Amino acid sequence: MERYLATLDHEELYVRRGPRSGLFTIVAVHSTVRGPSLGGCRLWSYADNRAAVRDALRLSEGMTYKSAVAGLALGGGKGVIVRPPGLVLDPRLRRAALLDFGDTVERLGGSYVTAEDVGTATRDMTVIAQRTRHVSGLSRRAGGSGDPSPFTALGVVHAIEATCERVFGSASVRGRSMSVVGLGHVGLRVARLLARAGATLVVADIDRAKRDEARALGARWATPARAMTAPVDVLVPCALGGVLDHDSVTQLQAPAVAGAANNQLASSDVAQLLLDRGVVWAPDFVANAGGIINIAVEFEPGGYDPARARMRTREIGDTLRRVFDTAAVGATTPLAAAMSVARENLAA
Numbered sequence: 001m002e003r004y005l006a007t008l009d010h011e012e013l014y015v016r017r018g019p020r021s022g023l024f025t026i027v028a029v030h031s032t033v034r035g036p037s038l039g040g041c042r043l044w045s046y047a048d049n050r051a052a053v054r055d056a057l058r059l060s061e062g063m064t065y066k067s068a069v070a071g072l073a074l075g076g077g078k079g080v081i082v083r084p085p086g087l088v089l090d091p092r093l094r095r096a097a098l099l100d101f102g103d104t105v106e107r108l109g110g111s112y113v114t115a116e117d118v119g120t121a122t123r124d125m126t127v128i129a130q131r132t133r134h135v136s137g138l139s140r141r142a143g144g145s146g147d148p149s150p151f152t153a154l155g156v157v158h159a160i161e162a163t164c165e166r167v168f169g170s171a172s173v174r175g176r177s178m179s180v181v182g183l184g185h186v187g188l189r190v191a192r193l194l195a196r197a198g199a200t201l202v203v204a205d206i207d208r209a210k211r212d213e214a215r216a217l218g219a220r221w222a223t224p225a226r227a228m229t230a231p232v233d234v235l236v237p238c239a240l241g242g243v244l245d246h247d248s249v250t251q252l253q254a255p256a257v258a259g260a261a262n263n264q265l266a267s268s269d270v271a272q273l274l275l276d277r278g279v280v281w282a283p284d285f286v287a288n289a290g291g292i293i294n295i296a297v298e299f300e301p302g303g304y305d306p307a308r309a310r311m312r313t314r315e316i317g318d319t320l321r322r323v324f325d326t327a328a329v330g331a332t333t334p335l336a337a338a339m340s341v342a343r344e345n346l347a348a
């Protein structure tokens with residue numbers, strides 16, 4: 001395993017071919033130290049099955065640290081349904097694969113709880129729930145916590161405020177300039193919240209149809225490349241991962257970066273480059289934890305309550321302040337500090 005896949009640091013890895021669909025279903029449980037492992041079910045196509053297993057192992061580990069740094073009573077896990085390259089899932093096959101995945105989750109007896117992820121949506125969770133009760137993120141009508149995006153956006157805004165406080169001495173975004181790259185489910189909501197709070201916005205998306213949103217926000221529209229290097233106070237990446245690499249960081253003009261996009265650093269050494277260039281970076285897995293914080297409320301005594309979810313999401317600001325303080329004391333990067341806070345919480 002170690003030789004062919006990845007360093008194994010996990011509690012469980014379950015690979016099972018679904019009898020209905022014939023597709024491989026995979027669940028990796030990295031840690032249940034703080035609670036049941038939670039992580040989305042990714043329906044994705046890979047070059048080969050090893051790559052799919054590797055992805056489940058890697059992503060489940062990331063979930064352990066994301067939940068731990070947020071102080072949640074959850075561990076890290078991830079599910080994958082492997083779609084063979086070129087295979088189109090018609091509705092019948094898709095349903096069969098989701099039911100197969102539900103059986104896989106059920107066999108793990110609650111050590112893994114699934115949720116939506118790339119390639120799956122809330123309605124898919126309803127199908128999976130026919131085979132297992134270890135499902136989160138069902139619709140509000142079905143008793144779940146529903147769409148996580150508004151909570152992710154709220155958390156990102158609190159992360160931006162904590163970052164402004166660190167860089168400019170005040171958490172207020174009023175009068176600050178910000179560049180929001182990616183106006184999707186999260187980015188558009190972040191932009192609206194920032195505009196309402198008095199920030200001046202540059203916005204960008206590869207989808208030019210989003211230009212109308214810029215007008216509605218009173219924001220300046222830019223190409224994604226220009227928005228990334230705009231001379232603003234805060235860069236807010238809300239599209240894809242890997243946007244901060246050795247090239248893009250040397251062109252950054254913003255002294256602060258805080259956004260929703262997952263895996264913003266192309267490689268972990270970019271964290272040091274940002275520090276060396278005096279750019280304060282809010283680690284993505286701290287800033288974008290609002291979605292999982294919202295889901296975690298489903299597991300609290302009394303069940304899901306949106307007001308409690310909002311309250312918990314606001315705590316992202318304080319978590320990030322602790323990360324920045326830890327980084328300052330240790331003269332290290334916010335990435336290293338966030339990992340150290342997560343490890344402390346795992347050990348506690």
Ligand SMILES: NC(=O)c1ccc[n+]([C@@H]2O[C@H](COP(=O)([O-])OP(=O)(O)OC[C@H]3O[C@@H](n4cnc5c(N)ncnc54)[C@H](O)[C@@H]3O)[C@@H](O)[C@H]2O)c1
Pocket residue numbers: 148149150152181182183184185186187204205206207224238239240241260261262288289291
């Ligand atoms: N939805 C959540 O609750 C949540 C939670 C945690 C993390 N995230 C992360 O936040 C990011 C955004 O998530 P989302 O749910 O809003 O996704 P989304 O698909 O709704 O939105 C992404 C937007 O980015 C645009 N985009 C894609 N490539 C771009 C590029 N190169 N430049 C500019 N725009 C580009 C797309 O056109 C789309 O409008 C992702 O990285 C996601 O993994 C989302």
